[in-house]
Amino acid sequence: MNQVTRRRGAALEEAILRAAVEELQEVGYRDLTMDGVAARAGTAKNVIYRRWPSRAALCLAAYRQMLPTGSDGAPDTGSLRGDALALLTRANDRMASPVGKILRELLADIHTDPERMGELRDQVARAGVAHWLTALARAAARGEVGEAALTPRVATVAVDLLRNEYALNGARSVAPEVLAEIVDQVFIPLTTRS
Amino acid sequence: MNQVTRRRGAALEEAILRAAVEELQEVGYRDLTMDGVAARAGTAKNVIYRRWPSRAALCLAAYRQMLPTGSDGAPDTGSLRGDALALLTRANDRMASPVGKILRELLADIHTDPERMGELRDQVARAGVAHWLTALARAAARGEVGEAALTPRVATVAVDLLRNEYALNGARSVAPEVLAEIVDQVFIPLTTRS
DNA sequence: TCGATAAGATACTGGTAGTAGCTTATGAAG
DNA sequence: CTTCATAAGCTACTACCAGTATCTTATCGA
Numbered sequence: 072m073n074q075v076t077r078r079r080g081a082a083l084e085e086a087i088l089r090a091a092v093e094e095l096q097e098v099g100y101r102d103l104t105m106d107g108v109a110a111r112a113g114t115a116k117n118v119i120y121r122r123w124p125s126r127a128a129l130c131l132a133a134y135r136q137m138l139p140t141g142s143d144g145a146p147d148t149g150s151l152r153g154d155a156l157a158l159l160t161r162a163n164d165r166m167a168s169p170v171g172k173i174l175r176e177l178l179a180d181i182h183t184d185p186e187r188m189g190e191l192r193d194q195v196a197r198a199g200v201a202h203w204l205t206a207l208a209r210a211a212a213r214g215e216v217g218e219a220a221l222t223p224r225v226a227t228v229a230v231d232l233l234r235n236e237y238a239l240n241g242a243r244s245v246a247p248e249v250l251a252e253i254v255d256q257v258f259i260p261l262t263t264r265s
Numbered sequence: 266m267n268q269v270t271r272r273r274g275a276a277l278e279e280a281i282l283r284a285a286v287e288e289l290q291e292v293g294y295r296d297l298t299m300d301g302v303a304a305r306a307g308t309a310k311n312v313i314y315r316r317w318p319s320r321a322a323l324c325l326a327a328y329r330q331m332l333p334t335g336s337d338g339a340p341d342t343g344s345l346r347g348d349a350l351a352l353l354t355r356a357n358d359r360m361a362s363p364v365g366k367i368l369r370e371l372l373a374d375i376h377t378d379p380e381r382m383g384e385l386r387d388q389v390a391r392a393g394v395a396h397w398l399t400a401l402a403r404a405a406a407r408g409e410v411g412e413a414a415l416t417p418r419v420a421t422v423a424v425d426l427l428r429n430e431y432a433l434n435g436a437r438s439v440a441p442e443v444l445a446e447i448v449d450q451v452f453i454p455l456t457t458r459s
Numbered sequence: 460t461c462g463a464t465a466a467g468a469t470a471c472t473g474g475t476a477g478t479a480g481c482t483t484a485t486g487a488a489g
Numbered sequence: 490c491t492t493c494a495t496a497a498g499c500t501a502c503t504a505c506c507a508g509t510a511t512c513t514t515a516t517c518g519a
Contacts (some may be wrong), residue, residue: 077484101377104475165311178432179373181466183295188435196433224450225499231429237388238372238432241382256418257513261455271466271515298506309467314508 078114087112087119091133096169100130100176127181129191134177137170138194145202151210151262158202159229160247164235167244175237195234200227207262220262229258235258272308281306282448285327290363294324294370321375325384328371331364332388339396345404345456349448352396353423354441360431361438369431389428394421401456414456422451 078086090112094103105126109116146157165171174195181187203226205206210216220226233255236245272280285307288297299320303310317323340351359365368389375381397420404410415418426447430439 079485083497105477106346106475116476117478118497120497128518175376181377182369182373182432182435183436185435192433218506219454222450224446228426231426231479234432235425235429238428239386241376241379243379245514248444252418256416256421257451257455261451273465273516275512277466299508300506309469311468312466315465319506378505 083114083118084122086131087114087122087129088136092136093128095130095137095173100173100180103130104146105129123249125186127177128186130173130177131181134170134173137173143242144206147209151192151206151215152211152254152259154206155203155229155258156250157251158199158206159233159254162199162230162233163245163250192248199230203227203230210262216262226263228261231254232257277308277312278316281308281316281323282327282330284340285323286330289324289327289367294367295372297324298307317337321371321378321381324367324371325375326380328364328367330386331367339399340403345400345409346448346453348400348403349397349452350422350444352393352400353427353444353448356393356424356427357439357444360427376435391419393424397421397424406458419455422455426451 087089089105089109091108094108094111098107103126105116105119108129112119119129123132139206143161146154148154148157148160166175174191176197178191181191200223203222207216207221207226211221233245233250236249273448279301285297285302288302288305292301298322299310299313302323303313306313313323316426317326338354340348340355342351368385372385372389375385394417398415400412401415402422405412419421427439427444430443
């Protein structure tokens with residue numbers, strides 16, 4: 072592994088992160104090893120440890136790289152129920168995807184580390200709140216929903232419940248019927264003016 | 266560690282489980298080691314492996330031993346809101362307790378193992394659903410709530426959201442204000458006839 | 460009394476996080 | 490062009506732990 076030209080600084084850092092991302096994609100968080108990342112990056116373990124204090128920290132950084140940069144717009148199906156189902160389905164797809172799996176493994180592993188949890192929480196919790204709020208705002212403009220519904224808690228109730236399903240179900244993806252149930256039994260009754 | 270009298274069968278099994286429970290209480294799931302349990306039980310690791318196939322399996326069995334046997338009755342405060350807050354507070358206390366912490370560590374570790382997840386899920390999900398249903402039934406008798414609220418999904422919505430808080434917050438316990446928010450912004454509006 | 464069974468003791472494999480210490484390429488400053 | 494601090498590269502190491510193997514020996518039932 073004798074390097075002819077030696078990478079340094081940012082270039083090396085990127086190479087390591089890229090290697091970590093690839094390892095995450097291929098073997099997942101649980102089975103990712105520092106030796107593996109080092110080998111793939113063509114460097115040595117201690118080089119990694121000079122930049123990130125632990126395996127979890129490295130993987131967290133790598134995870135960030137994997138996130139889609141340009142998030143899609145909010146769906147506009149014309150009805151609140153349609154929008155909600157679309158948003159929830161999208162969230163479900165994301166959580167069931169490889170990236171979602173990695174996120175869940177990561178969450179599971181670092182849930183005792185308050186510091187790193189904080190970083191992840193924002194990533195997780197904030198994802199898409201805006202979309203729910205705009206969907207609600209549109210519905211409010213149509214007169215479908217009352218003012219009382221426009222709190223963050225209510226807006227995110229559906230995704231929160233979805234996240235709970237994953238917490239209970241483990242790795243499996245959540246069935247569409249469950250999504251409909253959440254929307255029809257909770258989200259719509261909560262938001263719709265009666 | 267030469268035993269004068271050698272324990273066998275059920276007696277030994279109980280001793281191991283007791284040791285595992287104590288280790289769980291003292292160091293938690295994450296830091297529990299099979300060597301530690303064996304030492305504490307005054308036996309050897311392979312004896313444990315003759316009974317449980319893995320560390321996770323042993324800890325799951327030990328966790329079951331830790332559960333309170335006689336669950337408390339459903340609170341009856343006279344109002345649905347009071348009952349809901351009481352139930353949710355109790356659930357929060359349980360989840361924040363050492364036993365709850367162990368449960369969460371366990372959940373986090375085995376969430377990729379569908380088989381063991383199934384065992385745990387019932388334990389977790391079913392816990393207290395009955396109480397919510399009786400609280401709702403009482404409220405229905407008083408005319409406080411409509412029929413539509415009497416689905417499992419709606420009945421457990423508060424605990425489900427609480428569980429989500431733990432998923433997002435990691436180890437920390439959930440603040441009382443959050444409990445009130447869940448009750449006042451979600452549970453009560455969902456259930457109460459308008 | 461004897462023999463099957465399972466407990467006990469010990470040692471081992473294999474894998475991995477994280478550390479240490481040395482060598483050497485690199486780039487910047489003089 | 491030379492020097493020198495820095496950081497990359499390399500190797501080897503510690504410590505830890507899950508799970509396995511093997512042999513000895515106590516126990517219990519026939």
